[in-house]
Amino acid sequence: MVLDCINPAGDPRISHCNASLNGKNYHYLLAAPPRGYRATIFLIHGWPDISLGWRYQIPPLLQAGYRVVCPDIMGFGGTDAPPVSPPPSNEGIEYYSFKRAAEDIKELARQLGTEQIILGGHDWGGAVVYKVALYHPSLVTHLFSICTPYTAPRSTYIPLQTMIKILPNFTYQLQLASGAVESHVKTKAQIKQFLNGMYGGTGPNGEKAFDVRKGVFFENLGVLRKTPLLGEEELEVYAEEFSRNGMSGGVCWYRNREVNFQDELQLTKKTIDIPVLFVQATKDEALPPAMSEGMEEYVPNMTRKSVATSHWALWEAPEQVNGMIKEWLEKVDQPKSSL
Incomplete structure (x- = not known):
């Protein structure tokens, strides 16, 4: 049986929409059941991804009666990618902060006429949804994160150079924050090769595109065979979307640690008390299982699941993954019909 999936080249179940959120243009996918919906779910993607990263999750959520909203987050796809000055000034980096993302998600919910939403996230999107729940607790009723564990706000700043001594699996972030990706990946063809590698394409002799302790192997991108995770049409759409603004906006998310720290000083004593589903990918090298140890201290109403994937x-x-989300929602979400 073929698994239902949103066709990235065009699908009647979704609408491509735009909204001005706090002065910046956002593109988002909107899908709604034809006869009303029980609640609205926002799905937030990560790097290097776009709203279509949720293409397998949108159909079953629609079938379950949810209105689904999938934004391209700041710097990705059809959403604006404000420029950031080079270090040390980093002027403009606040556009890529968790606080800004939380404000923009809240504003999009307001424009869509809903005072409360369910949030789902993956990668950076997983980090975002936790922070939205902290900044705007009355907005979020339930939350799920795929792969991304919760990291509580700290009262002391830890630079990335220090953090990687504790978490060497974050070493790649030094390269992503350095400007190397933008300097090596510029044309659409290069973007397509890059994305193919990041999504698991390998070479005939085992060459790979990425290692969490080193970063991107740009010299290998040209020899990689096609990733099994995306069809050719899907990969072409992804390359086209990333070509809109290039790679610079997306990697700005790796340059904003200090801004996020300063913003979150007001949040250090808060917990997330709403129902939370955390799905751990047991083979995820960037976000390994050990990173989720102790989450229950800060997320007391949490359901843990795991899946044997990267x-x-x-x-x-x-x-x-869809089954886990469906089972959890059936337990924690009481239906409320909206029109």
């Missing part, structure tokens, strides 16, 4: 769990095991 970081791209949404695509590698969509039936399993």
Whole structure:
């Protein structure tokens, strides 16, 4: 049986929409059941991804009666990618902060006429949804994160150079924050090669595109065979979307640690008390299982699940992930009809 999936080249179940959120243009996918919906779910993607990263999850959520909203977050796809000055000034980096993302998600919910939403996230999107729940607790009724564990706001700033001594699996972030991606990946053809590698394409002799302790192997991109996780048409759409603004906006998310720290000083004593589903990808090298130890201290109403995949769990095991989300929602979400 073929798994239902949103066709990225065009699908009647989704609308491509735009909204001005706090002065910046956002593109988002909107899908709604034809006869009203029980609640609205926002799905937030990560790097290097776009709203279509949720293409396997949208159909079953629609079928379950949810209105689904999938924004391209700041710097990605059809959403604005404000420029940021080079270090040390980093002027403009606040556009890529968790606080800004939380404000923009709240504003989009307001424009869509809903005072409360369910949030789902993956990768950076997983980090975002936790922070939205902290900044705007009355907005979020339920939350699920695929792969991304919760990291509580700290009262002391830890630079990335220090953090990687504790978490060497974050070493790649030094390269992403350095400007190397933008300097090596510029044309659409290069973007397509890059994305193919990041999504698991490998070479004939085992060459790979990425290692969490080193970063991107740009010299290998040209020899990689096609990733099994996306069809050719899907990969072409992804390359086209990333070509809109290039790679610079997306990697700005790796340059904003200090801004996020300063913003979150007001949040250090808060917990997330709403129902939370955390799905751990057991083979995720960037976000390994050990990073989720102790989450219950800060997320007391949490359900843990796991799936034996790499970081791209949404695509590698969509039936399993969808089943976990469906089962959890059936337990924690009481239906309320809206029109």
